[in-house]
Amino acid sequence: MIDLRGRVALVTGGSRGIGRACVERLAEAGADVVINYLTSREAAQELARAVERRGRRALTVKADVSEPEDVAAMLEHLGERFGRLDILVSNVAGGGFRSLLEASPRHFEATMNTNVRALLSLTQAAYPLLKQSSGLAKVIAMSSHGSHRALPAYGLLGASKAALESLVRHLALELGPQGINFNVVLAGLVPTDSTQHLPEADKFFAANQARLLVRERELTPADVANTVLYLASPLSDLIQGQVIVVDGGATLHG
Secondary structure (H helix, E strand, O other): OOOOOOOEEEEOOOOOHHHHHHHHHHHHOOOEEEEEEOOOHHHHHHHHHHHHHOOOOEEEEEOOOOOHHHHHHHHHHHHHHHOOOOEEEEOOOOOOOEOHHHOOHHHHHHHHHHHHHHHHHHHHHHHHHHOOOOOOEEEEEEEEHHHOOOOOOEHHHHHHHHHHHHHHHHHHHHHHHHOEEEEEEEEOOOOOOOHHHOOOHHHHHHHHHHHOOOOOOOOOHHHHHHHHHHHHOHHHOOOOOOEEEEOOOHHHHO
16 A cells, blocks of 8 residues: 655646546545645635545645746745645646647747646746655656647647656656656546547547457546556656556557
């Protein structure tokens, strides 16, 4: 059993979907959790109460992770409350689904700021706390198959995820020797509020389910969170700068 008692985790976009599942898994393993949100205040507070019922400490923080000033203020508040940070899950993603010909400079900047710059801002602001972690600190970013495959209406998102994975490798190179592990969880098609807005979502979900190479299962946010939990634990201490795919084997078909 993974035991994270005494550890503090921050999950961005932690009130819904995969982020919420990550908060639940980390708290179940004993971690105190900071739940970042932007608009879902009630959902974040309800989740925090559920964490506290497990006997863990919880803090909700509203912050736009695409804005470095918000990130810095959030980490300052976290440091004042807990005095440490051991696990950082960079989960927030955005950008919308559109063709590249319809993408404006504003769309490009917003997507890159939310999906790529946010991780850099989080790492820079969290660094003083992460490097003081007992054992190894863990930074985990979320990616998707769009980082290496061309998908309809996914050009900006895919480009940002490719950049994110590269950023993780370079952060591992620079900061790994200082006691911080950086890795990526690449999730397959998971039903969330965001993916329900994919063009022809029903068609994509049906096709994806047919391609899974696991018996009588469908991919859920909890499945992704299980891998995040593993990477947050000492079991993954020798995994550094890697992308772990959680998709039930769907993309093995080519």
